[in-house]
Amino acid sequence: MNSKSTLAVFLSKLAIFKDANPKLEQYATNSQVAAGILWSANLLGDIEGKVVADLGAGTGILGIGAIELGAEEVHFVELDKKAFAQLEAQVHYPNAILHLEDVGLFDKPVDTVIMNPPFGVQRRNADKLFLEAALRISNVIYTLGKSEGQKFMESFCKDHNAQITHAWEYMLPLPATQKFHTKKKHEVQVTCWRIVSTKRR
Ligand code: SAH
Numbered sequence: 001m002n003s004k005s006t007l008a009v010f011l012s013k014l015a016i017f018k019d020a021n022p023k024l025e026q027y028a029t030n031s032q033v034a035a036g037i038l039w040s041a042n043l044l045g046d047i048e049g050k051v052v053a054d055l056g057a058g059t060g061i062l063g064i065g066a067i068e069l070g071a072e073e074v075h076f077v078e079l080d081k082k083a084f085a086q087l088e089a090q091v092h093y094p095n096a097i098l099h100l101e102d103v104g105l106f107d108k109p110v111d112t113v114i115m116n117p118p119f120g121v122q123r124r125n126a127d128k129l130f131l132e133a134a135l136r137i138s139n140v141i142y143t144l145g146k147s148e149g150q151k152f153m154e155s156f157c158k159d160h161n162a163q164i165t166h167a168w169e170y171m172l173p174l175p176a177t178q179k180f181h182t183k184k185k186h187e188v189q190v191t192c193w194r195i196v197s198t199k200r201r
Contacts, residue, residue: 001068004035007035007068008031008034008035011031014031014061017083019082024083024118026083029061029144033170036168036192037114037142038065038066039069041114041142041194042069042070044194046112047066047069047112050112051072051074051111052074052110052114053077053108053114054074054114054115055077055106055133055134056103056116056117056130057087059086059090062116063091064090072095073095073097075097075108078099078100079100079102084100103129103130104133106133107137108137110137111140113140113141113142115130115142115143116144117130117143118130127145127152130143131143135162135195139196141162141195144191145193146190146191162195162196162197162198163195164193164195166193167191167193168191169191170189170191170192171188172187172188172189173187174186
């Protein structure tokens with residue numbers, strides 16, 4: 001992939017959630033945002049040649065993009081059977097390892113975590129569970145969340161010996177795939193934070 005837009009076009013062809021489960025907050029990262037995050041992460045040396053985990057992989061857009069940018073190995077961790085079946089259907093790389101597992105139980109150390117976790121709207125603390133899982137296995141984390149969560153992210157990092165090194169803002173279109181969405185399409189302002197653990201391992 002020689003440009004961010006080539007990556008975005010490639011990612012836009014992937015399948016997305018068929019029957020999104022609202023309880024699990026199954027919102028796919030759109031291809032523009034995914035390409036933006038991955039491109040920035042790669043420029044900072046966190047993708048190519050690295051072992052990466054995509055926590056809450058859904059249909060796999062972030063992990064697939066990481067492989068396309070030259071990650072050595074990518075672990076896709078997804079708890080939902082339906083999403084996992086979609087993952088299996090479209091992730092065909094020798095260096096992809098799929099785990100049908102709760103992120104809270106996944107314990108393989110990796111170089112980089114990249115994730116679009118549940119925003120913790122439907123199930124409180126789902127976002128915290130993901131962040132804690134990520135910090136347990138990696139020193140470098142890219143996590144997407146609503147920009148209004150900036151204060152939460154700062155205090156979470158303070159409490160967990162971590163610091164925010166970068167933050168990128170995007171508008172994430174959420175298609176009205178779920179019954180409680182009334183408008184056809186709406187956008188939310190999201191931030192991708194790069195978090196680095198300050199604890200020595
Ligand atoms: N990473 C994908 C999907 C994001 S939606 C993308 O960027 O498009 C969040 C995903 O996390 C959903 O697929 C949901 O099923 C999964 N998920 C929610 N709770 C989980 C848990 N405890 N363990 C593993 N996966 C979980």
